[in-house]
Amino acid sequence: MIKIVIDAMGGDYAPEEQVKGAIEALNKDKDFAVVLAGDEEKLKAELAKYEFDPSRVEIVHAPDVITGDDVPTKAVREKKNSSTVAAFRVLKEGGADGLVSSGATGAVLAAGIMVLGRIKGISRPALCPAIPNLRGDQTLLCDCGANLECKSINLAHFAIMATAYAQAVYGIEKPKVGLLNNGTEDHKGDLVHQEANALLKTMDCIDYYGNVEGRDIMLNTDIDIVVADGYTGNIALKAVEGCAKTMGNLMKKAFTKNLFTKLRSALVYDVIKGFKSSMDYEIMGGSMFLGLKKAVVKGHGNSKARGFCACVLQAVNAVRGNMVEKISEMLEKIDAASIAPPASSEEEK
Template sequence: MKKKLAIDAMGGDFAPKSVVEGVKQAQAAFSDTEFILFGDEEKIRAYLSDETNITIVHTPDKIDSGEADPVKAIRKKKSASMVMAATAVKNGEADALISAGNTGALLASGIFVVGRIKQVDRPGLMSTMPTADGAGFDMLDLGANAENTARHLHNFAVLGSFYASNVRGIKSPRIGLLNNGSEASKGAPLQKEAYDLLSADTSINFIGNVEARDLLSGVADVVVTDGFTGNAVLKSIEGTASNLMKQLMTAINQGGLRAKLGALLMKKSLYSLKDSLDYEKAGGAVLFGLKAPVVKSHGSSNADAIFATIKQTHKMLETDVVGKLVQHYNAENGVAND
């Protein structure tokens, strides 16, 4: 059975060009997948030469990146590319939704159109972040929720564990709770209560508190935190990685001939360092806990980043991670699976 991806072709800084070119890479890689592109048909078709396994659904509107009220935007703009793509997933016409568009609008589309799994109180926004050893770690919530309860954080741990195990193939992934110290007694009331809930859950491999300074060294496979803190940490990592590379290039350019020759000899190593800091190579951010995969690619994504997001989403469908998650919750609550 073919996998069907609903793709918001008008989302992102370089849409539809980067989106369509990313789809073309995926078209060559995945013959078992149908790509349904939602957006301005004329603009999309300008970048297509082969429409094998590609369907274009023309939409007269799109969600702008600067929408002040994303929830209002998706309710008002029913014919926008993102909303129509989400509706296709809701109606079973597609298996997953991908967009590089407005994050708030995509979160709203995922929650209010696609819908959350019944037993998940708050879906979490999760991304695979880089580590020094190249293995990476999954972190959530990265900003889908401004405030969270301890129960939400426990929920995130289960979600992250399922993703790391099924999509990334990690056996018994290590779950860490982001805190201001590794001791069990550390943290505010939220962290202390979450620690107790996580410690009591034998279905996950909870290793205790982890500190922000250890994240990139691979201290855990999954790190859970509230959305406000997670978003701040994400932007800190992004900013540090970007500035590190800029400072390195400045030092090389201002270092004279010897520095330039040294950089030339180390070219392969420098590119390897750049790749190790590029979180987009792992794909997009998943709004996990919904009835179907909804994946957010970065707004500035190029074709390669779009392809990485499609590859990630394809793996989620291939492993049926959402279906397995539903089965887990049903079994936990004594509900028979269909």
């Protein structure tokens, strides 16, 4: 049976919402089990609130917490009894097939690389969130912050990893991949992006669409994946979040300005609610941390049970869909010659 290890102490509302979310996931999908890493006593107290099949829940005692104030690599080395490090240790040692954490991003990235390790051939693992789009489902944005500066070969790897993710978790047979750039023409962007655009065109294992612009992330219904260097991807992701929140707030304001509109607001409440849920980051789950030896999902720090539950199911589906194996296969299939990195990426050949 598939096992998912949970960093139960990571997150603003841990361990309450993490435990609640894990139990919700167990109720939604009957074919997996969880290992909760965290303070045993606290976890038992939380678990006592729910009914569940005890054979599907284990606890690994790890009372320490890594916070956003800790220096990630240092914390991973020194806080061996933190829930984050313990969870990755369970994963590494075969006690689980996938991991979910809403802990500090830096610590999750560091523990992923230092404790679990990368897939052979991948030098830069990447964070890949799912962004709601006009089509009504999700566009994957890879990378969005794990790698500040990238070479073209890294961007090619992001395309491969996100393709395997879209196939395994979302069941998209031939996901369409765009490269985030400041225009659609081939000459757009700096040298790295020009090289990456040329490289992606040669790769048979992905379905390449071409350069895309910032507006395509949500608006272009022909693409499933947007590949970006981590710096630009991070800014695009947050720009979109800020815009969605601002529009949500302004809409609320417009509807509650006076009593008359308040009345009408009640009438349209469920329409607004439906609209808001189609833009809801929580139901989109967390960011897949791609390029590691097993499936790792990074949930929002402020995840509540509903969002965390989505993250757990995402991890289950990634394991079930053989995401990591798919990435390895695609890397092997690539004609080494065709993807030989250009001069500027020489060292990573």
